[in-house]
Amino acid sequence: MLANQAPPNSYTFPPLLKYSLLPLGSTLHSQTLKRGLLSDPFIVTTLLALYARNNLLPHARRVFEELPMVGIVACNAMLNAFSMNGDMEAAVSLFELMPQRDVISWTTVVNGFALNGNFGASIRFFGKMMSHEDVVDGLVKPNEATCACVLSSCANLDGKVALDCGKQVHGYVLMNEVRLGVFVGTSLINLYGKMGCMSNAENVFRVMVVREVCTWNAMISSLASNGREKKALDMFEQMKLHGLKPNGITFVAVLTACARGNFIWEGLELFRSMWHDFRIEPIMKHYGCVIDLLGRAGHIEEAAEIIRNMPFQPDASVLGAFLGACRIHGAIELGEEISKNVLKLQTQHCGQYVLLSSMNAEKERWDHAADLRREIMEAGIQKIPAYSMVH
Missing domain, CATH: 1.10.10 (Arc Repressor Mutant, subunit A)
Incomplete structure (x- = not known):
């Protein structure tokens, strides 16, 4: 366009800025300044959004402060820039100075x-x-x-x-009559499910005209968290019958339901189907759910085998679920074998070291417990102090 001497105008830059990365975005900013287009509210808002999403709050602030006329659209964009970058004090200050505010x-x-x-x-x-x-x-x-x-x-x-x-x-x-949309x-x-008000959650779900995948996810997760694991799995089947494709969050919810309901075969089958049927690559949360599923049921060796074959190193949640199961079912040696190899690579997992040490102490394996405590000291790991809270 520039090579053909076609001068860009205020309609040219917003879509360019919206999808640009730095430093190209700064070059486009220079172009808008050079061509006297910075008074256009659409260009200003996209510029502010560009700098905000790249954590360049000073740049966004300078663009805003140099505007010849500040309208409500630019103010809203600057409020969003402050919010995205964690400066809520500045956001509230700007909000209170605005002569006019909209929703x-x-x-x-x-x-x-x-x-x-x-x-x-x-x-x-x-x-x-x-x-x-x-x-x-x-x-x-x-x-x-x-x-x-x-x-x-x-x-x-x-x-x-x-x-x-x-x-x-x-x-x-x-x-x-605010629209009860998705x-x-x-x-x-999600709110009623977390608070245990399942009748309220089910009533909302029933009256909703349009339900997206996120709606079904919230309902399945609420059921799984409130002791209705079988109904959560039934809801998953209904979701598929309605032609909706589950995503990674869906599988976290249904695998959690399987773990809490002790549906071992169903959980393993669902885990297998993630990639084979839906082309969803399992992430750490999914592995954590499966380890929890097997651990609760006492299938410690199977859980250990999954950890050994994971495509990445297990994090604290996976190790915690595995060690908790080992502690309950008395599989201390297996817990040590799996965990110590990982902990050597991830020394920040203080809680897992302490848990292993406590497991050995409970079985009066004092030398093992002392060795683990010494490893904590030598690695320079600081145990997070415990505290009590009355709510």
């Missing part, structure tokens, strides 16, 4: 706190939104994205307060 402004901050793991602040900011004059006067109305964000925050907290907040959001959705419905199922 995207509010939702971006609510979601920003959640993205950075501050779920309590996310819920509190949503509460501030609902009591603010923007909402009270009808200037702003929470949408599906807002509700899904706050429900996700509720699901990541424990206790009655989080559940009550989630129920209030659910009530708001019903009374104000995101809100799935978030509600």
Whole structure:
């Protein structure tokens, strides 16, 4: 286009910037500056998004500060840049300085706190939104994205307060005719499932008109986590009958159901079918579920064989599941054989060293226990101090 002397305009750069990597993105930024196009809101938002996703917050801030006119679209993009890079203090400061805010402004901050793991602040900011004059006067109305964000925050907290907040959001959705779409419905199922309110989760699932794979995943996972393992497997079969293709998250949920329900053959068959039938490459979580499945049932040797043949080194979750099973079923020698080889390569697994040492101490194998404690000391591994918490 440039070689043919066709001058690019404000429609040219947004799609280029959206899919560009650095340093090409910076070159395109120079082009927009050179051609006097930086006042275009679409170019500005894509530039801010480019620098935000590359963790270049100072660059994004400079673009924003040099704008001749700052509109709500640019402010929302900058709020998102702050949120993506963990600077929620700056995000809130900008939000409070904005002369005008829309639902995207509010939702971006609510979601920003959640993205950075501050779920309590996310819920509190949503509460501030609902009591603010923007909402009270009808200037702003929470949408599906807002509700899904706050429900996700509720699901990541424990206790009655989080559940009550989630129920209030659910009530708001019903009374104000906010669309019970895939995101809100799935978030509600996930929340109720984590809180053990299975009748609520099943009611939401039943009334949903459109169900995507993520919706079925949330329902299967909720059933598996609440003692309804057989129903979780039945739900998996229904999902396939509806023509939906399971993904990696689906298999984590159904393998968890098999482990907790002691469905050994079904679990191993599902694990085998991941690649053969659905071309899904098993990851660490899937191996962890299978080790847990075999370990709970006392098939320690089979679990050890899977660990030996894994395409990557087992992480702390897999080793923890295996050692826990060895401890329950008294297979200390096998636990030591598998674990010590791995721990030599991954000395950061302090918890597994301590567990092995405790297993030997319980069987009065004091020399083995002492050797492991000495290895911890020589490797310079610091045991994480334990603490008690009353909730």
